[in-house]
Amino acid sequence: MNTRVVLGVSGASGAALALDCARLLARMAIAVDLVLTRMGCHTCALELGADATAELKMLAARIHDGADMAATIASGSCPVAGMIVAPCSMRSLAAIASGLDDTLLTRAAGVQLKERRPLVLLAREAPLTLAHLRNMTAVTEMSGIILPPVPAFYLKPDNMQAMTAQIAARAVDLLRLTVAQADAWPG
Template identity: 70%
Template sequence: MSRVVLGVSGASGAMLARDCAAGLSRLGVEIDLVCSPMAARTFELELGPDALAHLTAKVARRHTPDDLGATIASGSHPVHGMIIAPCSMRTLAAIAHGLDDNLLTRAAGVQLKERRPLILLTREAPLTLAHLRNMTAVTEMGAIVLPPVPAFYLKPQSVGEISAQIAARAIDLLQIGPAQAQAWSG
């Protein structure tokens, strides 16, 4: 069974984390979850008071961000990779500069040092030069920056369809099972 770390930062886009967890669960992937304090607040604001509890019910383990002794803080603990959905610019900057100051950024740093997939669903617009440079830095380190941009050519009918497609693309980038995202058919 594959294990994946799902990180959730406080940027807008809680439904992206929800949809990543649902997609990973459908594949039978064991999920280790770590949420920043602002992620919990954003979940409640965007999806309702019970949304984070529903997400937590889909995971094997939930780690607190201050638990730097958690298994996912070590490269010797085998996981297939990590998705951070959504990824705030603060979290991106910390990863880009090696600031492993909480479990979310430490687990991301572990993926990079172990050469495992790290998928960042970065959320901000417009982007500053600092954001762009941080995106370049993490890309040079081996991460994949996947801004949650809709695939308009698929003619989505709802925000939910858009989020599910973006989550599926992130999961596909981990290469842990059959393709989940709807492909362009020409």
């Protein structure tokens, strides 16, 4: 399979979500173009530690500097299947919602929208302000998908890792690349 997916990591809490997305995409033989914002790097180190941050980078086929606006993924001619931003900070959400392509992460997200490719944002904040809700509405109106990282409690996960893996699988499933990877509601 020659499929590529952009994985953006912003500075919001929830770095484990990015790592689980990267692990799942790697198991599916899907190449990851990784974009870590400056604060995304900081949060990964804080929440995951050096070993897990190194693993995240190792799982990527390409690592892009968040300030490199000349990177291939900044162009619609770059053949990717879509993008996941995990986690997505409210700052990144606001920039994407308003078309402010001022970083590689927000530019790559804007490219997905303009090319009508899937864009999945694991928006991390609570509680939400009206500005957050309006930005989520704007992205949704542009065909982006807002996926708050809410655990599927009905699956009775044993631990935090099971919760983040399920959320990551839902995000990957929303790209519609293959058969569903997330555990389904048992009914």
